[in-house]
Amino acid sequence: MDGSFMNLVSFSIKTKGIHNFVRRLWTVFARFGFSEARIHQALDAIVSSLQCHGSAPTFFIPAVVLNRHTELIAEIARLGTEIGIHGYVHNDYRTLSESQQYKQTEQAISIFRQLQIPFLGFRNPYLGWTNASLNVFTKLGLTYESNEAVLHDVIDLESLTPLIKSGYEKSLALFQAIPCNTYTVRPHFEGTLLRLPTSIPDDEMIFDRLRITNPEKVASIWSKVMLHVYELGGLYALNLHPERGILCKGALDILLSYARSLPLPVWVARLGDIAQWWKERSQFRLNINSLDSNRWQVEAICTPRATLLARHLVVENLSASSWDGIDMHIQTHSFIVNTAQCPCLGVSSRTPEYVIDFLHEQGYPSVRCSQAQAQIYALYIDLPDGLGTISGERMQRKSALVDQIEQLEVPFLRFGCWPDGNRAALAISGDIDSVTIQDFFLRILEVR
Numbered sequence: 001m002d003g004s005f006m007n008l009v010s011f012s013i014k015t016k017g018i019h020n021f022v023r024r025l026w027t028v029f030a031r032f033g034f035s036e037a038r039i040h041q042a043l044d045a046i047v048s049s050l051q052c053h054g055s056a057p058t059f060f061i062p063a064v065v066l067n068r069h070t071e072l073i074a075e076i077a078r079l080g081t082e083i084g085i086h087g088y089v090h091n092d093y094r095t096l097s098e099s100q101q102y103k104q105t106e107q108a109i110s111i112f113r114q115l116q117i118p119f120l121g122f123r124n125p126y127l128g129w130t131n132a133s134l135n136v137f138t139k140l141g142l143t144y145e146s147n148e149a150v151l152h153d154v155i156d157l158e159s160l161t162p163l164i165k166s167g168y169e170k171s172l173a174l175f176q177a178i179p180c181n182t183y184t185v186r187p188h189f190e191g192t193l194l195r196l197p198t199s200i201p202d203d204e205m206i207f208d209r210l211r212i213t214n215p216e217k218v219a220s221i222w223s224k225v226m227l228h229v230y231e232l233g234g235l236y237a238l239n240l241h242p243e244r245g246i247l248c249k250g251a252l253d254i255l256l257s258y259a260r261s262l263p264l265p266v267w268v269a270r271l272g273d274i275a276q277w278w279k280e281r282s283q284f285r286l287n288i289n290s291l292d293s294n295r296w297q298v299e300a301i302c303t304p305r306a307t308l309l310a311r312h313l314v315v316e317n318l319s320a321s322s323w324d325g326i327d328m329h330i331q332t333h334s335f336i337v338n339t340a341q342c343p344c345l346g347v348s349s350r351t352p353e354y355v356i357d358f359l360h361e362q363g364y365p366s367v368r369c370s371q372a373q374a375q376i377y378a379l380y381i382d383l384p385d386g387l388g389t390i391s392g393e394r395m396q397r398k399s400a401l402v403d404q405i406e407q408l409e410v411p412f413l414r415f416g417c418w419p420d421g422n423r424a425a426l427a428i429s430g431d432i433d434s435v436t437i438q439d440f441f442l443r444i445l446e447v448r
């Protein structure tokens, strides 16, 4: 152990230079301890901040680290914290073949099971996912993964020095950043696997790359992201490493209060709860039938916590409450609306079936119709080529379609993304890469 520690020290000095090595080492000693005490305190700080808001965080941990600190993790799990898998060891899956990814994920799952730590999701170290990872997670029956790094435009790049800017851009490339829009901040299914977007810049980028450490400044960045996600009605999965838990506590408290202060409620939840909700919501259906001219009977097949939204519609015998200005939140699941147009989407017969599935997942009811009937519907969708074949193109087309539908200025009914009238969701998540100084150095050996 001592020999390998010294090897590691000389290896690190050779590769990173003495100055960087000393700076890094100082940070490691400042944030971790030889015992669990320091991280324990940081985890408690995050857990208690969320408790004040009736919620709990989600922490992802490598199986080997869980194995060394089972009692600590079991204790925070008992307090309601969700624990997810962060690899078998802390390595980048992009450097592994699919079969290696499969083997390591399977090993991680088996350790979690042995130690009786329940789990639903997986987040890759360095958010380093590949298409092979998605196959592996699906085959091994994981409920969700949380790797897609939605980049929020909250940093003034012009104000950065060239050195800091290039470090920031390196992180964006490492995390495979995707643009932020109404579609990308929503969860989505890929087959049976649920993908929950996470958000960047994360705490590491803010603290270490951008050198922003003032709690008010950090809180103001996080609140800006919150407001933007709120406006888009999506999920803000904030990513924060518990070794910065104490440093971040002030900012976290400000963010949580800010989320509470927004006009419509924000659902503060664990990623696992969000995954379960998205599954529940995927079963919802809206049946809309014509009664006579200008009258439609609506039956919502859904659970009581569904958020049913209507715009530009008169609902018979019902005073629906206004929701976000354009939409009303309808509290009943069986009602009649007065409108000449059918308040759902019409889809051409040559549009592939998966487009209908996509619309359904987004909460938009649709029916097949002919071009001649197009004007009866809120919007006529005719996409013979579907939504594209290349993944970047697909994301663009889906984003454009969701935007177009969200901006409709005609009678329209749909399911909101979140339960109980919430406008957006906020999940506080973090990666427990190491608990002690020993873990920090073992990690470098484990991945070699």
Ligand SMILES: [Zn+2]
Binding pocket: 086, 090, 124, 125, 126, 431, 432, 433
């Ligand atoms: Zn990590």
